[in-house]
Amino acid sequence: ETGVTQSPTHLIKTRGQQVTLRCSSQSGHNTVSWYQQALGQGSQFIFQYYREEENGRGNFPPRFSGLQFPNYSSELNVNALELDDSALYLCASSLSRGSYGYTFGSGTRLTVV
Amino acid sequence: DQQVKQNSPSLSVQEGRISILNCDYTNSMFDYFLWYKKYPAEGPTFLISISSIKDKNEDGRFTVFLNKSAKHLSLHIVPSQPGDSAVYFCAAKTDSWGKLQFGAGTQVVVTP
Numbered sequence: 082e083t084g085v086t087q088s089p090t091h092l093i094k095t096r097g098q099q100v101t102l103r104c105s106s107q108s109g110h111n112t113v114s115w116y117q118q119a120l121g122q123g124s125q126f127i128f129q130y131y132r133e134e135e136n137g138r139g140n141f142p143p144r145f146s147g148l149q150f151p152n153y154s155s156e157l158n159v160n161a162l163e164l165d166d167s168a169l170y171l172c173a174s175s176l177s178r179g180s181y182g183y184t185f186g187s188g189t190r191l192t193v194v
Numbered sequence: 195d196q197q198v199k200q201n202s203p204s205l206s207v208q209e210g211r212i213s214i215l216n217c218d219y220t221n222s223m224f225d226y227f228l229w230y231k232k233y234p235a236e237g238p239t240f241l242i243s244i245s246s247i248k249d250k251n252e253d254g255r256f257t258v259f260l261n262k263s264a265k266h267l268s269l270h271i272v273p274s275q276p277g278d279s280a281v282y283f284c285a286a287k288t289d290s291w292g293k294l295q296f297g298a299g300t301q302v303v304v305t306p
Binding site: 085114116118121122123124125126129137139171173181182183184185186187188 | 230299
């Protein structure tokens with residue numbers, strides 16, 4: 082049974098650029114949630130995808146968007162990067178949208194300069 | 195608006211002693227609480243949880259206590275072991291679709 086895999090592990094981007102982060106969900110899981118963890122803060126919910134559709138969104142601007150594919154893997158896209166977007170981005174998969182049994186990936190560390 | 199707060203960023207405890215991690219919340223609609231443990235360069239892993247209808251849940255060395263009137267929960271680790279050194283996150287949820295609110299974490303260091 083494979084866990085959640087995120088790529089890349091580290092990334093440096095320039096302000097104004099666009100970035101795509103990727104996540105492969107755990108086998109058998111159909112729900113993926115994305116979280117942003119800024120330094121010294123709790124993880125903030127970005128959005129959740131269930132069976133390829135967005136199933137809820139946190140307080141993030143529209144330049145944060147996502148996708149879920151038929152194999153339940155997911156992408157997080159951020160346009161017009163700002164310095165404050167520098168954070169650890171965590172992907173978590175779960176058996177279903179109501180499940181709290183998250184399996185987290187190890188995250189992508191994004192630095193915007 | 196931080197609805198889940200862990201006010202102690204770090205905790206140092208001797209091996210064999212009890213570690214007590216605290217978490218406060220503001221939203222009375224939270225119905226489920228979880229603790230996650232995170233090692234460097236790894237994702238958080240689920241440790242223990244408690245439903246709002248209970249006040250205690252125990253799993254081996256780990257016990258979570260919930261005081262709803264005080265909007266407070268705590269995680270006790272007894273006895274503490276060096277492998278327990280990690281960052282511990284408290285999380286809570288209200289929604290049926292499982293969105294979690296996380297605290298900022300507490301770094302636990304267990305010394306020999």
